[in-house]
Amino acid sequence: MDALCSPCLQQGIELLDSPGFSGRLQAVVEATRDWTFTFRLDNTWTVLARRLTGIGAVAVLLSWRWWVPFLIAASFMLLSKTYTTWLNTAFDKLLQSSASELRRARYVRGLLVQTETAKEVRLFGLTDWLVDRYRATWLSAMAALWPLRKQGLRPVYLCCLVMAVAVGGALALLVNDVATGAVGLAGVITLIQAMLALEAFGILGDPQMALGQSTAATVELTRLRREVGLSETHPAVLSSEDHQSEPSQEDRAVENAAFTYPTRDDPALSGLSLHISAGQSVAIVGVNGAGKSTVIKLLCGLYRPDQGTVRVDGADPAESPTARRRVAVIFQDFVRYHLSLRDNVGFGAIARHHDQRVLNRALVDAGGNDLLERLEHGWDTILSAEYEGGTDLSGGQWQRVALARALAAVAGGAGVLILDEPTAALDVRAETALFDRFLQVTQDVTTILVSHRLSSVRHVDRIVVLDPGAGIVEDGSHDELLRAGGRYAEMFTLQARRFAQAGSETLAGDESQEPVG
Structure with a gap:
């Protein structure tokens, strides 16, 4: 996501305010955030290894009928191509057509499980209402998607028929050769196993499906980059000199x-x-x-x-x-990073993030020098009670941390x-x-x-x-x-x-x- 989000934020945040674009972006984010995305990328090698076994099966069948392995392999490849096209199209539609509804469903689900909303959800008795709203919103998104998934299945069924005819014809030919004595028992076993191995050119089940989903997510990411006018996929690396302008x-x-x-x-x-x-x-x-x-x-x-x-x-x-x-700014809704005090202040001047003199001066000028004395781990204390050894701050203390971050930006060239x-x-x-x-x-x-x-x-x-x-x-x-x-x-x-x-x-x-x- 850095390939899109980082340059996008450098250009401005207008697109993030657009419900249509932000919904599609969120759908891609969710697709890449899940642990299975990395698992799906690993399936590239699984699919490649299976394809290589199919090449070995072709070599075995060439000694029997040279055209048979190519006919069967072509039928499996045609089925695989048609199925993959349908699968990618269905996943594209998931990322595009129902992105807004799915985003709303995820938001409602978040209200049920997030710590920030737990108090009001309990006090106002919102649990049942939110569960019903989540179910209705999710079903609404799926109801729009299910008919779209059914579209394009007819070519897949037709390719299944072609594949069945090709394999069935090869088996019939092999039975005839056995009846005439042209192929012995050992040959029959070898040739049948080779025919079955040609399935490696066809649909490979979960590995191929996972790889197709990853490919669709990558294609959608590329499409989004194109829409915001981005061409390079590597964000610019900022040097420390860039941050310390005169x-x-x-x-x-x-x-x-x-x-x-x-x-x-x-x-x-x-x-x-x-x-x-x-x-x-x-x-x-x-x-x-x-x-x-x-x-x-x-x-x-x-x-x-x-x-x-x-x-x-x-x-x-x-x-x-x-x-x-x-320009350095402290907004009304400034970010309270669940990171160390050092990070919360040092982000103002990222190039001098570990310059202790800069951090100390910024915190003192912000009136937060007494805050450091109260933190158990000093500058390395995580400013969130959600983590072991961490602690939360009062509103006034957070104000001083935010001010220190802005003052650190002055040392960084602001x-x-x-x-x-x-x-x-x-x-x-x-x-x-x-x-x-x-x-x-x-x-x-x-x-x-x-x-x-x-x-x-x-x-x-x-x-x-x-x-x-x-x-x-x-x-x-x-x-x-x-x-x-x-x-x-x-x-x-x-x-x-x-x-x-x-x-x-x-x-x-x-x-x-x-x-x-």
């Missing part, structure tokens, strides 16, 4: 960009232009649906704009691996650091403290913060306010936008009033709990 003083820019997600009709962005100077700290704020995260994904090169241009250090991050590696609402699960004070620390340790790096909490981003150099359908409606510093009395000032005042009221209510509640003296 800092650039060029601006980052989104120019007249428009973008619509594959699964939506309304555009997420329309004609947006944003220029960010090198070394500047910028906050992007706005209501839900304003396009904040979409701008970030364009700057990261995860998507290509439908129109307009995106530039990071003068290059398109969707096309240039160098420009893409200049010149743009982005926080795309990764602190939504934290309270206001914790988020403000984390953002302030982020700005403090990245003073010479271009930083972009995305947050709904305006109090957390007031210390940045510049604040950009987005509005759904209107793009950028305000642009300036915190003090400038407050003095302007526009959209930002209104939102900031409302949030400040709400937090003040919440604080007053908390204080009043605390006073009501005071004992009477």
